[in-house]
Amino acid sequence: MDEVQVVVAHSERVTLRVGEVFLKIDSNQANIDVEVEAVTLAPVPTPQILWQKPSVLAIAEVPGKALGVLGEPSTASSAAWAAAGAAIRTLHDAPLPPWPGKKTPDQIAADLEEECEWLISSGVLPADLVKRNREIAQAAFRPWTPAFVHGDLQITHIFVDGDQVTGIIDWSEASQGDAMFDLATLTLGHEERLPEVLAGYGTDVDQDAIRAWWSLRSLLNSRWLIEHGFDPNTPGCEFDVLRARM
Template sequence: MADDVEVVVAHRERATLRVGDVFLKVDGDADQADREVESMALAPVPTVRVLWRTPPVLALAALPGRAIARLGEPSTASAAAWRAAGAAVRSLHDAPLPPWPSRRGSTRGEALAGECDWLVSYEVLPADLVDHNRGLAERALRPHEPAFTHGDLQCSHVFVVEDDEVTGVLDWSEAGRGDPAYDLAVLTMGHREHLEDVLAGYGADVDLDAVRGWWSLRSLTAIRWLMEHGFDPFAPGCEVDVLRSQV
C-alpha cells in the first residue's frame, strides 16, 4: 500500500512534506538550504540524517522519539528531558562559530518598532499590552557575545526518548552566529515553567532579562507573519498568550 503524503508545514518560504519515514523539505533559496546542511554537519548535537539532496528538495530521515513539547500544548516530557535539552543547547553554544550569521535574532530587532505600530494601528492587540511587551523586548537588544545558535529552536524541533536523551534537533535553516539567549527563549516560549530545568542542564550564567525579552520580541514580531500565513497566534498558549503572561 502506498504511503500517504502529509503536509507538515507550508508557506511562501518553504514547505515540508512527509511520506512514510521520509521528510521532503522544499526550499526555494538554494544558499539557505546549503547552509542548513552545513550547519547540521558542524553542530555537535544529534541532528537529522540527510538521505539525499536534489535542489530544491532536501530529503531527511525521521527522528526517533517525540518532540519535547509543542507550543500551545502542555508538555508531557519530564524535567530530566528538559535538562537534557538544556545540555544539548549548551554544547551547541560552546562549539566553534559558523562563518555566517543567523537571520532570525537581528532581523526581529530591526522589525520591532514597525510590528508594534501595526499591532496597535490595526487594533490587533491593546496598546497597553503592546507597549508593556515592547519595553521588555528592548532588553533583548543588548550587546552579547555571539554563539553558534540554532536560530529557530522551537520545542517541537527538539526530540527526546523515554530515557530523557535528546535524539535529534530539527530544522537548521536559520542556524548561524547569534544570541544564545534567543535559542533559550524560543525553546521555552510558552513553557516558561521549564526554563529552570533547561538552565539547570545548560549549566552557565544566563541573562534572564534577555530571555524574557526575547519571549516578548519574538511574539510581537511574529504575529503579523503568522496571521498572513494561516497560523493562529491567538490559540491558547501561543504568541498572544505569551505576551499576556509577561504582564
C-alpha cells in the same frame, strides 16, 4: 503504500513526510544550503541527510518524539528538558559557523518598531499590551558574545526518547547569534520549564534577556503568522505570551 503527510505548508516553505523520509521544499536555496552545513557542523544529534537537489532536501526521520507542542502541556520529563538544555549548551559552546546571522541588532530593532506599529494600527492587540512588551523587549538589545545558535529552536524541533535527546531538526536559521534567543525560543509558552532547561544548560545565563526575547519574538512573529494562516491567539501561543507580561 505510505501516505504523503503535509507537515508544514505556506508560501515560503513546505515540509512533507512520506514514511520515514521528510522532504523540505524551500523557495530560498540558501536556507537549504545553511541547513546542510549546520547539520554537518553541529556537535549534537541531528537528522541524517539523505540527498538534496535544487530547492529540495530529503532527511531521515529521527527517533523519539518532540519535546512538546506550543500551546499544549509538555508530557516530557524534567530530565528530558534538562537534557535539551545540556544539548543546547554543547551547541553554544561549539566553534562558530562561518556565516553571520541574517539580521543585525539594528535591523531587528527596526523590525520591532514596524511590527509594533502594525499590531497597534491594525487593532490586532491593545496598544498598552504592545507597548508594555516592547519595553520588556529592550533588554534583549544588550552586548552579547556570538554563539553557534540553532535560530529556530521551537519545542517541536527537539526530539527525545525517554530522558535522552535523539535529534534536533530544522537548521535553516542556524548562524552566529544570541544564545539567549535559543533558550527563549525553546521555552516560549512553556516558561515553567525554564528552570529545568537551565539545570542542564548551566551557568552564564541572562534570564532578563530570555524574558525579553519571549516578548520580542512574539511581537516580531505575530503578523507573519496571521498572514500565513496560523493563529497566534491560540491558547498558550504568542498572544498569551504577550498577555502574561502584563
